[in-house]
Amino acid sequence: MLQVKDIYKTFNPGTVNEKTALNGLALELQEGDFVTVIGGNGAGKSTMLNAIAGVWTVDEGKIFIDGIDVTKLPEHKRAKYLGRVFQDPMTGTAANMQIEENLALAARRGAKRTLRIGITQKERESYKEKLKILDLGLEERLTAKVGLLSGGQRQALTLLMATLQKPKLLLLDEHTAALDPKTAAKVLDATDRIVAKDNLTTIMITHNMKDAIAHGNRLIMMHEGRVIYDVRGEEKKNLKVADLLAKFEQVSGTEFANDRMMLT
Amino acid sequence: MNIISLFNALPGACAQGLIWGIMAIGVYITYKILDLADLTVDGTMCTGGAVCIMMMLNGFPVEISLIAAFVVGMLAGLVTGVFHTTMGIPAILAGILTQLGLYSVNLRIMGSKSNQAINVDKYDLLVSLRYIKDVPFYQNAIFIAAIFVIVIVAVLYWFFGTELGSSIRATGCNQNMSRAQGINTDFCKILGLMLSNGIVALASGLYAQYQGFADVNMGRGAIVIGLAAVIIGEVVFGKIKGNFAFKLLSVALGAIIYYIVLQIVLWLGLNSNDLKLISALVVAVFLAIPFVKRKYFSKPVKKGGV
Numbered sequence: 349m350l351q352v353k354d355i356y357k358t359f360n361p362g363t364v365n366e367k368t369a370l371n372g373l374a375l376e377l378q379e380g381d382f383v384t385v386i387g388g389n390g391a392g393k394s395t396m397l398n399a400i401a402g403v404w405t406v407d408e409g410k411i412f413i414d415g416i417d418v419t420k421l422p423e424h425k426r427a428k429y430l431g432r433v434f435q436d437p438m439t440g441t442a443a444n445m446q447i448e449e450n451l452a453l454a455a456r457r458g459a460k461r462t463l464r465i466g467i468t469q470k471e472r473e474s475y476k477e478k479l480k481i482l483d484l485g486l487e488e489r490l491t492a493k494v495g496l497l498s499g500g501q502r503q504a505l506t507l508l509m510a511t512l513q514k515p516k517l518l519l520l521d522e523h524t525a526a527l528d529p530k531t532a533a534k535v536l537d538a539t540d541r542i543v544a545k546d547n548l549t550t551i552m553i554t555h556n557m558k559d560a561i562a563h564g565n566r567l568i569m570m571h572e573g574r575v576i577y578d579v580r581g582e583e584k585k586n587l588k589v590a591d592l593l594a595k596f597e598q599v600s601g602t603e604f605a606n607d608r609m610m611l612t
Numbered sequence: 613m614n615i616i617s618l619f620n621a622l623p624g625a626c627a628q629g630l631i632w633g634i635m636a637i638g639v640y641i642t643y644k645i646l647d648l649a650d651l652t653v654d655g656t657m658c659t660g661g662a663v664c665i666m667m668m669l670n671g672f673p674v675e676i677s678l679i680a681a682f683v684v685g686m687l688a689g690l691v692t693g694v695f696h697t698t699m700g701i702p703a704i705l706a707g708i709l710t711q712l713g714l715y716s717v718n719l720r721i722m723g724s725k726s727n728q729a730i731n732v733d734k735y736d737l738l739v740s741l742r743y744i745k746d747v748p749f750y751q752n753a754i755f756i757a758a759i760f761v762i763v764i765v766a767v768l769y770w771f772f773g774t775e776l777g778s779s780i781r782a783t784g785c786n787q788n789m790s791r792a793q794g795i796n797t798d799f800c801k802i803l804g805l806m807l808s809n810g811i812v813a814l815a816s817g818l819y820a821q822y823q824g825f826a827d828v829n830m831g832r833g834a835i836v837i838g839l840a841a842v843i844i845g846e847v848v849f850g851k852i853k854g855n856f857a858f859k860l861l862s863v864a865l866g867a868i869i870y871y872i873v874l875q876i877v878l879w880l881g882l883n884s885n886d887l888k889l890i891s892a893l894v895v896a897v898f899l900a901i902p903f904v905k906r907k908y909f910s911k912p913v914k915k916g917g918v
Contacts, residue, residue: 401792422796423791423792424790424791424794424795424796424797425794427791427792427793427794427795428794430792432792434788434792438786439786439788439789440788440789440792441786441789442781442782442785442786442789442790443785443786444781444785445778445781445782445785449778449781452778453778453779453782453790453793453795454793456775456793456794457793457794458794459794461775461776461778461779461795462774462775462776463771463774463775463776464774464775465773465774465775466773466774466775466777466778467778509793510792
């Protein structure tokens with residue numbers, strides 16, 4: 349489904365701020381894989397998702413989605429294959445537009461935007477049904493401006509938007525990090541339901557090791573721009589947070605002291 | 613200070629306000645919908661008039677001349693759009709560059725003269741300050757300008773409800789989200805700039821006919837008048853809950869209010885040379901209102917859960 353072949357990305361090359369964010373990253377996902385990604389700050393987790401999404405082009409290497417070489421495709425063309433939810437709840441939705449307008453924009457991801465009406469009556473009905481799956485009461489507020497929603501509601505809506513047109517690959521970039529624990533659990537719950545319903549191939553970055561173990565069928569750990577640990581199936585299910593910490597220390601050789609990693 | 617003279621001046625102010633209202637609707641597209649301050653309009657507010665007058669002087673009918681003005685305005689918007697998107701120049705600077713370049717272009721269009729007059733008696737003008745009183749209503753400049761406003765508002769209302777129009781609105785609201793949803797944000801910005809400048813040039817074509825000449829300086833400060841109309845419309849009619857068409861209409865009404873206030877200020881005996889200074893100050897004050905409100909008069913907002 350996804351093949352990332354030895355990609356490299358260096359930011360601000362030739363300056364004092366030079367930073368090699370991706371250092372020969374390689375990753376292959378099978379259809380239906382739900383991969384959780386963990387790693388310290390600056391490990392290249394978000395950079396990996398941005399590389400796949402095409403926010404900028406990589407310096408070296410190739411990226412294939414479902415056999416299609418997308419390495420040189422601009423971001424808006426790759427969007428056809430991808431559903432994305434961002435860390436910042438503000439990023440994934442258009443605040444000045446209504447809930448239904450946001451959904452209608454998302455429903456046309458990958459399609460040509462024409463002079464046809466932006467949202468049909470039939471669509472409205474279907475959005476109502478789809479919003480019910482989030483269990484947030486948004487189905488009653490179709491014409492409310494998204495800017496009026498809370499961060500959790502916006503993230504849940506973004507998640508629905510990302511999957512309205514079934515994506516070949518769903519990219520979740522710490523999409524619960526900015527939410528309070530209760531809300532985060534609710535959004536994660538919705539994530540599981542939506543991913544399971546359509547059997548979506550998913551990459552989810554998280555800083556919560558418990559979540560990383562509890563969700564998905566595969567877990568990778570990143571460090572200094574490459575994958576340093578890749579575990580799946582039964583082995584992953586039996587993982588403990590302590591195992592992950594030990595693993596990290598073993599492969600990276602550094603103390604895993606990171607305030608953003610929640611160890612509980 | 614004769615009150616009659618003020619009343620006599622009001623119909624003219626209305627007609628001017630409506631024509632500048634069309635221009636302000638163009639500004640609304642960039643400033644409010646695309647969230648770009650596009651200074652190209654200071655140039656296109658002359659280009660449209662220049663194209664329209666020169667074509668009419670060369671025997672083209674008024675309809676063709678106005679369409680040509682619209683198209684040339686769109687080309688100016690295209691230039692700014694390309695400067696901004698494919699060449700990465702900040703939007704304000706891109707607009708200033710186009711505007712500066714347009715000064716020379718406008719002079720060329722007008723045959724290297726800074727002013728080209730058109731005689732209302734010899735040419736079939738659509739609007740003229742002579743057609744304010746003592747003409748049948750269908751010739752009245754206010755009536756004609758109002759028709760233009762209504763048609764433009766109706767067309768824009770339809771357009772911004774389409775898939776393409778929605779993607780322009782999304783681009784102005786959140787570019788990251790737009791790209792993630794497969795919208796070509798560069799294309800949308802260029803399209804919005806073209807549409808905006810096309811409408812401004814159309815208003816310019818009408819305005820040149822109204823005043824009976826095209827002048828190379830007629831666009832100077834146009835952006836400020838456009839912004840004034842947008843802001844006045846928002847302040848005066850913002851409390852009324854209305855749809856997008858109403859918002860566009862309130863921009864045109866804002867322009868009328870602007871011109872009526874201007875008339876009153878002139879009637880009160882103010883020097884017309886000071887008008888631009890006063891306009892600039894008034895717009896500065898209105899632009900500052902949201903910021904000042906937020907900074908000094910904001911109440912803490914309750915945070916909600918899911």
